[in-house]
Amino acid sequence: MAGLAVITEACMDVKDRACVDVCPVQCIYEFDPAQNLLVAEDEAGSGEIENTHTPNPDAIVLFGDSLLYVNLDECTSCTACYQPDVCPVGAIYPEETLPDGDTRTEYNKEDPNKGNDHSFFLQLSRDVFAD
Ligand code: SF4
Numbered sequence: 001m002a003g004l005a006v007i008t009e010a011c012m013d014v015k016d017r018a019c020v021d022v023c024p025v026q027c028i029y030e031f032d033p034a035q036n037l038l039v040a041e042d043e044a045g046s047g048e049i050e051n052t053h054t055p056n057p058d059a060i061v062l063f064g065d066s067l068l069y070v071n072l073d074e075c076t077s078c079t080a081c082y083q084p085d086v087c088p089v090g091a092i093y094p095e096e097t098l099p100d101g102d103t104r105t106e107y108n109k110e111d112p113n114k115g116n117d118h119s120f121f122l123q124l125s126r127d128v129f130a131d
């Protein structure tokens with residue numbers, strides 16, 4: 001489906017969860033190491049868990065709870081989370097415009113990682129969900 005959302009490295013250690021609050025289908029997950037579970041809250045910080053998934057240990061070990069993950073099977077490509085006024089660091093891209101390191105690629109305005117290849121995070125988004 002066109003327009004699937006991918007979260008990239010700019011989210012690392014920022015994680016303000018602004019994207020969680022605008023997602024209408026609760027498909028943006030955070031890894032909870034204590035429960036070894038990927039959890040999606042109804043509203044960020046509410047403690048009300050809407051969806052959960054089991055993490056793939058081989059993939060979740062790479063970034064753990066340092067960033068959030070979109071479940072691409074659940075994302076409806078609604079576009080809400082990658083509007084320019086949502087993510088403070090421009091970490092979220094539609095799959096089709098995910099920067100691949102080419103200097104001619106358009107970056108989200110606030111992305112501090114301009115020039116980097118973000119395509120790794122598309123596969124990571126698929127790999128972290130074991131179920
Ligand atoms: S594009 Fe829409 S459905 Fe997909 S993660 Fe973003 S807010 Fe959620």
Ligand code: SF4
Nearest residue numbers: 011015016017019087
């Ligand atoms: S809005 Fe951006 S920085 Fe905040 S949690 Fe979502 S992807 Fe991470």
